[in-house]
Structures are given as C-alpha cells and as structure tokens.
Amino acid sequence: MDEDLLAGNLEMIRETGRRAGVDVIPALKGFAMWGVFPRIRPYVKGIAASSPNEARLGYEEMGVRAHAYAPAYTDGDFDGILRYSSHITFNSLTQYHRFRERALRRRPAVSMGLRVNPELSQVETGLYNPCSPGSRLGLTDAQIGDTLPAGIEGLHVHALCESPAEATLRLIEATEARFGHLFPNLQWINFGGGHLITRKGYDADLLVNALLAFRARYPHLRVILEPGAAFVWETGVLRATVEDVVIRNGIRTAILDVSFTAHMPDCLEMPYKPRIRGASDCRPGQQAWRMGGNSCLAGDFTGDWSFRKEPYAGMTVIFEDMIHYTMVKTTFFNGVAHPSIGVYSREKGFVLLKSFGYVDYKNRLS
Numbered sequence: 001m002d003e004d005l006l007a008g009n010l011e012m013i014r015e016t017g018r019r020a021g022v023d024v025i026p027a028l029k030g031f032a033m034w035g036v037f038p039r040i041r042p043y044v045k046g047i048a049a050s051s052p053n054e055a056r057l058g059y060e061e062m063g064v065r066a067h068a069y070a071p072a073y074t075d076g077d078f079d080g081i082l083r084y085s086s087h088i089t090f091n092s093l094t095q096y097h098r099f100r101e102r103a104l105r106r107r108p109a110v111s112m113g114l115r116v117n118p119e120l121s122q123v124e125t126g127l128y129n130p131c132s133p134g135s136r137l138g139l140t141d142a143q144i145g146d147t148l149p150a151g152i153e154g155l156h157v158h159a160l161c162e163s164p165a166e167a168t169l170r171l172i173e174a175t176e177a178r179f180g181h182l183f184p185n186l187q188w189i190n191f192g193g194g195h196l197i198t199r200k201g202y203d204a205d206l207l208v209n210a211l212l213a214f215r216a217r218y219p220h221l222r223v224i225l226e227p228g229a230a231f232v233w234e235t236g237v238l239r240a241t242v243e244d245v246v247i248r249n250g251i252r253t254a255i256l257d258v259s260f261t262a263h264m265p266d267c268l269e270m271p272y273k274p275r276i277r278g279a280s281d282c283r284p285g286q287q288a289w290r291m292g293g294n295s296c297l298a299g300d301f302t303g304d305w306s307f308r309k310e311p312y313a314g315m316t317v318i319f320e321d322m323i324h325y326t327m328v329k330t331t332f333f334n335g336v337a338h339p340s341i342g343v344y345s346r347e348k349g350f351v352l353l354k355s356f357g358y359v360d361y362k363n364r365l366s
Contacts, residue, residue, distance in 0.1 A: 001236035001323050003345035007038060009198045009231055016197050020211035020226070023222040025067060027193050028054040030228020030324050034061040035353040038342060040231070046087075048193070048226035052080030059084040067226060069115060069156055073099060082106050089113040089156040090192070092139065093149065099149060106193040111187065113154030114139055118174040120159055123194075124194060127268055128161040142176040153187040155179060160194025161284050162229055165207040168195055172214055174265070188222040195225050198233045225294045229324040238322035238339060242315040243294065252289050253301060254311040259293035261300045264326055265321070268299065277318035281307040291317065294360065295334040332361045 012145055017024040026040065027048035032285035047058035049066035058066050072091060073081065078099055082088060088103060088110050090096040096114065102108055117138030127306040130137045137158070157175050160167055171191060176183075183189070184342040196202055215223060260267045267274055282288045282304050289311055290303030311317075330338060338356035 001031065001036060001232070001343050003036065003039065004350075005235040006039060006232060009172050009233060010040060012198050012204075013227075013230060014043045016208060017225075020208045020212050022214055022225060023225065023360065027226045027228035027233045028058060029328065030193070031232045032057060032328050033232075033323070033341065033353075035341070037062040041351075048084070049081065049229075050310060052077050052084070053293065055081045055084035061160075067224065069158075070212060075258055078102060082110060085110055087111045087113060087154065087188070087190075089115050089154070090231060091115050091137065096152070104151065112155045113156050113188070114144070114148070114152055114191070115156040115158070116141070116144065116175070116179055118157060118159055118171065118178050120171060120174040121157065121251075122163060122167045122170065123161045125161070127269055131159050140239040144179070144182070146181065148182055148185055152193045155182065155186060156192060157188040158190075158192025159196070160192065161234055162196045162199075163194045164196070165203040165210070168207055172196075172210055178233050181219050184219065184334075186221060188202040188224060189218075189362070190226060192225070193227045193229075195227045195230060196233065197227065197230045216275060232323040234321050236321075236323035238319040240317045240325065240339075241310050242313055244315060245311060246247075250308045251305075252287065252311075253292040254289055254315075255292040255318070256317060257294055259295040259300055259336050259337060260291075260298075260302055261293060261295055261297050261331075262336045263293075263330050263339060264322070265329045265331070266325055267302050271302070273302060274322070276305055277320060282306045283349070295336055297333070332364050337361075337363055 012025050016151055023045050025044050025046045025048055025083035029050050031293040037042050041062050046064045047062060047066050049055040049068050050070050055066040055068055056063055064114055066084055067087040068081050068085040069089040103112055115138040117131055117135060117140050119127055119131055119140060121131045126132050159171055197204060211223060240256040240258045242254045245257060246253045288304035289307060290301050340352060340355040341351045344350045
C-alpha cells in the first residue's frame with residue numbers, strides 16, 4: 001500500500017461526506033489491513049462488519065463500533081458481533097424475531113434495522129448482483145408490508161458494486177418508491193456499499209446533490225454509506241516474480257510466485273483481467289502472454305497481455321490496484337505462501353507489516 005495515496009482517498013471521502021451531510025464508513029469485507037487503521041480512524045465514525053471477527057477487529061484496532069449485517073446470524077456468533085456493534089441489521093423477519101430480545105438487552109443499546117431489496121438490478125455480473133432474481137439478500141416491499149415490526153429503527157439497502165453516482169441516484173429513487181412509506185418511523189437509512197467515490201471520473205457533485213435532496217425530504221433520517229473499495233481504490237499493488245516460462249501448443253505462459261486462485265480469486269470469479277504495469281492488451285500480430293499461478297489448479301491463470309520486453313525468469317510483474325478485496329479473499333490453497341504486506345510513504349519509506357510462513361498455514365488448518 002502507498003500510504004500517501006490512501007491519504008488522498010480519505011480526504012476525498014471525508015469532503016464528500018461533509019458536503020452531503022452523511023456518514024461514510026469503510027466496509028471491512030473489502031479491506032481489513034489493520035496496520036493502517038490508525039491512519040483511517042480520524043476520518044470515520046464507524047465500520048461496516050459482517051462477522052464477529054470483523055466487528056472485533058474494528059473495535060480493537062480502530063476504536064469504533066460496527067454497523068453489522070450478515071445474511072444469517074447463528075446462536076454461537078450473535079452475542080460476539082453484538083458486543084462490538086452499534087447497529088445490527090437483520091436479513092429476514094424470522095432472524096429479527098429470533099434475536100430481538102438478545103439485542104434489546106445489550107448495553108449500551110444497539111439500533112436494529114432490516115435489510116431491504118429494492119429489486120433494482122444495476123450490477124451486470126450475477127455473482128455481485130444483490131438484486132438478482134430470487135436473491136436471498138434483503139426483504140422486498142411485499143414481504144414487509146405497510147408497517148415495520150416494533151423496535152426497527154433503520155433500513156439497510158445494498159444493491160451496488162463499484163458503481164457510478166448515477167446508479168446511486170437510481171437506487172435512492174427505487175428505495176423511496178418501494179419503502180418511502182416506512183421512512184417517517186425510521187431513524188436511519190444505510191445505502192450500503194458500491195459507491196466508488198474515489199474512482200477517476202466519478203461525479204461526486206451528482207452524488208452530493210442527490211443525498212442533499214434526499215435529506216431535505218427526510219431531515220430526521222441519518223444517512224450512511226459504507227463503501228468497501230472506495231477507501232483504498234488505486235492505493236497499492238501486488239508485486240510478483242516470474243519463476244519460469246512455459247510454451248505449450250503456441251501458448252506462452254509466465255509462471256509466477258503468486259496464485260490467482262489463492263491470492264487474486266476475483267480474477268477467476270468475476271472474471272476480470274487485472275492491469276499489469278508496463279503491459280497492454282494484445283493487438284493483432286502481437287505476441288500474447290498468459291500469467292500463470294503457482295498452484296496445481298489447471299485454471300489458475302489469466303491473460304493475455306503484450307509486453308514491451310519478453311517475460312523471463314526473475315522478471316518483476318506488478319499487478320495494479322490490488323489492495324481492496326484481493327487481500328481479504330486470499331487462501332492458503334496448496335500451501336502456497338502468501339505475499340508479504342507492507343506500507344510505503346515518502347516520509348517513512350517502506351515498512352514491512354506482515355510476512356507469512358508455516359505457522360500461519362498450520363494455524364489456518366487447526
């Protein structure tokens with residue numbers, strides 16, 4: 001991570017939230033590199049968490065309580081997540097009734113909400129679309145009806161993924177159309193994540209004006225956004241090394257000391273093709289190169305790229321924008337070693353935060 005780039009994102013997010021009069025909090029599901037939490041702490045009033053581990057990490061390392069949501073809480077984990085949360089959102093009415101009394105007994109008090117589904121699909125990739133047909137995430141307006149259960153103080157709406165401001169405007173309109181009759185009895189509304197405020201070209205003015213207009217219509221509501229990627233968008237890289245070059249049936253593959261399935265699973269799940277510094281998409285007539293991961297999974301590769309200089313063993317390959325989601329999704333598949341984690345700044349230079357070894361692999365399995 002480049003800490004100076006992080007600082008720029010934090011300033012941009014804080015200014016956007018200030019102008020709109022809303023709280024913007026980071027979702028730890030997209031970024032949990034707690035070594036830089038002290039840098040983030042002055043900019044946020046909470047964190048978004050989906051598990052007891054995330055909620056506890058936010059409390060211990062950032063000193064804030066969580067806005068918690070999970071598709072289902074279990075008897076074993078509910079008290080753990082409740083302990084470190086200020087807000088807790090339920091995915092269904094059955095979950096709310098199951099855990100309501102335990103939440104009411106919590107001191108200090110916790111504010112309870114329901115996740116709702118506006119049935120507005122704006123995310124093309126089905127894997128990341130919370131409003132896909134038959135989605136298990138959130139209650140529809142037909143399921144809630146005309147009134148809220150006693151004790152519900154807020155609604156949580158998450159329906160975006162790395163989306164522009166125009167998508168947020170449509171989300172606000174759809175939510176108001178389907179659930180606006182419930183707003184007078186609420187204290188807060190959370191428009192979830194997917195607001196890519198820090199991406200170049202994002203129309204922050206459109207977002208601010210849409211939120212100001214919404215708040216003017218419902219001045220009693222506290223408005224919350226909880227992006228995951230925006231806080232650390234374009235703030236860091238994954239540095240890999242070419243360990244071998246393999247040519248089979250005319251296909252050239254540079255085999256790396258990292259793995260897509262273990263370290264960059266989004267590339268295979270979505271799928272998407274990451275950017276590589278100094279490389280470009282292949283044009284007709286150019287030599288194409290795959291990047292191959294260092295695991296035994298046959299599909300642990302992605303490509304194709306064109307390089308100015310033909311890849312060779314020992315060559316450094318820099319994957320751009322690999323701080324958000326990539327790090328929190330990594331696994332120890334095949335026992336492949338994790339990349340080390342560090343922070344760079346002009347003031348301090350490079351500081352190694354964490355390196356991984358056998359003990360980490362073994363503890364993951366115990």
